[in-house]
Amino acid sequence: MQEHILEVSGLKKSFGDHEVLRDISFSVEKGEIICIIGSSGSGKSTLLRCLNRLEEPTAGTVLFHGKNTESERSRVSFLSKVGMVFQSFNLFANMSVLENCVIGQMRVLHRTRKEAEEKAVFYLEKVGMAPYRNARPAQLSGGQKQRVAIARALCMDPEVLLFDEPTSALDPEMVGEVLSVMQQLAQAKLTMLIVTHEMSFARDVASRVIFMDQGVIAEDAPPEKLFTAPEHPRTREFLGRIINRQF
Amino acid sequence: MVRPATFFGWVELLLNQYGSLFLKGTGITLMIAVTGTLLGFLLGLLVAIVRTVPVSRRDPVYKKIPLKIAHFLLGAYIEVFRGTPMMVQAMIIYYGTMQYLNLRMPVMVAAVVIVSVNTGAYMAEIIRGGIISIDKGQKEAAYAMGMTHWQSMTGIVLPQAVRNIMPSIGNEFVVNIKDSSVLNVISVGELFFMSKSAAGTYLRYFEVFFITACIYLVLTVSITRILRLVERRMDGKNNYTIYGSQSDSKSSITISDAKEA
Ligand SMILES: Nc1ncnc2c1ncn2[C@@H]1O[C@H](COP(=O)(O)OP(=O)(O)O)[C@@H](O)[C@H]1O
Numbered sequence: 001m002q003e004h005i006l007e008v009s010g011l012k013k014s015f016g017d018h019e020v021l022r023d024i025s026f027s028v029e030k031g032e033i034i035c036i037i038g039s040s041g042s043g044k045s046t047l048l049r050c051l052n053r054l055e056e057p058t059a060g061t062v063l064f065h066g067k068n069t070e071s072e073r074s075r076v077s078f079l080s081k082v083g084m085v086f087q088s089f090n091l092f093a094n095m096s097v098l099e100n101c102v103i104g105q106m107r108v109l110h111r112t113r114k115e116a117e118e119k120a121v122f123y124l125e126k127v128g129m130a131p132y133r134n135a136r137p138a139q140l141s142g143g144q145k146q147r148v149a150i151a152r153a154l155c156m157d158p159e160v161l162l163f164d165e166p167t168s169a170l171d172p173e174m175v176g177e178v179l180s181v182m183q184q185l186a187q188a189k190l191t192m193l194i195v196t197h198e199m200s201f202a203r204d205v206a207s208r209v210i211f212m213d214q215g216v217i218a219e220d221a222p223p224e225k226l227f228t229a230p231e232h233p234r235t236r237e238f239l240g241r242i243i244n245r246q247f
Numbered sequence: 248m249v250r251p252a253t254f255f256g257w258v259e260l261l262l263n264q265y266g267s268l269f270l271k272g273t274g275i276t277l278m279i280a281v282t283g284t285l286l287g288f289l290l291g292l293l294v295a296i297v298r299t300v301p302v303s304r305r306d307p308v309y310k311k312i313p314l315k316i317a318h319f320l321l322g323a324y325i326e327v328f329r330g331t332p333m334m335v336q337a338m339i340i341y342y343g344t345m346q347y348l349n350l351r352m353p354v355m356v357a358a359v360v361i362v363s364v365n366t367g368a369y370m371a372e373i374i375r376g377g378i379i380s381i382d383k384g385q386k387e388a389a390y391a392m393g394m395t396h397w398q399s400m401t402g403i404v405l406p407q408a409v410r411n412i413m414p415s416i417g418n419e420f421v422v423n424i425k426d427s428s429v430l431n432v433i434s435v436g437e438l439f440f441m442s443k444s445a446a447g448t449y450l451r452y453f454e455v456f457f458i459t460a461c462i463y464l465v466l467t468v469s470i471t472r473i474l475r476l477v478e479r480r481m482d483g484k485n486n487y488t489i490y491g492s493q494s495d496s497k498s499s500i501t502i503s504d505a506k507e508a
Pocket residue numbers: 015018020038039040041042043044045046047
């Protein structure tokens with residue numbers, strides 16, 4: 001039997017009377033790598049933000065290992081297990097790279113400084129940022145910042161990692177270094193939900209691709225199917241536009 | 248006694264005769280300004296933290312209602328203390344507690360209380376401004392790891408907010424050095440009060456208050472300089488050292504299985 005890590009059902013989200021998510025249901029199994037694609041404004045970010053409760057859904061449920069994530073009591077343990085990597089990095093500007101990776105471990109998981117620093121250095125090495133442990137975020141390039149942000153998220157030992165367009169704010173020559181880190185995470189079988197416009201990356205690493213259109217999941221299929229024989233006309237139209245832009 | 252004939256003659260005489268009075272007044276003014284600003288800052292921090300606790304529609308009633316009440320009361324506190332003169336606040340607090348609570352506060356305690364509470368109201372708004380100037384993303388990153396509002400405030404938002412509002416905090420400090428003079432209405436022996444008594448003997452108001460003005464100016468200018476230095480210290484180094492070598496970036500990533508339960 002497969003294990004649902006996340007189970008989303010009937011999720012709705014409105015801002016005022018603007019209905020951004022309209023009845024979203026899907027589930028995430030352990031080890032799955034799901035890429036979420038779709039045009040800008042289709043509600044991809046809002047979906048991720050509803051999963052880790054940066055936004056309160058208007059209706060519907062998000063279950064984590066079958067348990068509701070709404071109650072205040074389950075919040076901390078749930079949130080520390082669902083990591084997030086943002087488009088704009090969101091590193092803590094007042095702290096060194098190392099401190100960025102340490103603070104959550106100490107405050108939320110109550111690890112000792114020694115444990116936290118060991119783990120931080122371990123993951124900083126994995127993303128190739130250990131030499132910069134004393135630098136401040138303002139002193140790093142975009143690609144370096146995003147690699148630190150990924151290390152920071154990994155330090156919390158997440159079960160799922162959510163990525164919201166992790167390479168969209170990067171100069172083109174830095175996209176590769178971030179994608180290659182994510183590729184390694186994929187090989188290590190970390191469960192990931194990745195909102196991205198990098199179609200060739202999605203084709204390579206995704207086990208499933210979700211196409212979102214105007215607040216609903218229009219198509220949910222393995223990459224081989226979705227990219228070569230999309231069912232939905234909107235998917236075809238979207239892919240046509242993206243591919244024309246890329247070449 | 249020979250009455251001096253010149254301005255500087257008077258200044259010299261007054262300094263000789265009332266030097267210790269000026270010194271004492273200066274000490275008390277500084278004491279009130281320092282503790283008042285410090286306590287006011289802490290009060291303002293607390294008020295600002297509470298006022299920025301997000302209240303969402305979905306929060307349970309037992310959390311929402313106390314928060315709403317607290318937000319309302321703190322808002323009223325800020326309005327009242329920013330909207331009335333400190334001199335009037337001093338009269339009301341000092342004589343109010345005396346007449347209705349039978350509390351005879353030592354004037355120094357009253358002075359510190361009044362300046363702190365007054366400063367707290369201004370600081371709360373300054374700090375709130377500092378907090379909302381920090382981009383939302385960092386707070387979201389903190390929430391996303393499971394930090395609480397308090398943890399993200401104290402660990403991430405406030406250190407940056409406080410750095411950014413240091414100029415305004417310095418301004419409050421300077422204002423307090425000057426405005427503690429209004430406390431002479433409840434006979435606090437600060438610099439202005441002492442100057443008035445020094446001026447009384449010979450009725451040399453101009454010379455005395457010339458000296459007083461110089462002292463205030465020296466105080467405010469040095470405080471401003473000192474705070475400038477503190478700001479520079481807070482900014483930290485603007486370079487960093489590369490740690491070790493960068494040869495291990497090729498090693499593969501393994502994810503430790505987080506399910507221990
Ligand atoms: N906090 C908000 N308040 C109001 N509208 C919002 C807010 N966040 C997102 N939206 C709206 O929701 C829609 C979907 O946004 P988003 O989820 O960011 O789309 P995507 O990430 O797919 O580009 C957009 O029309 C956007 O304007």
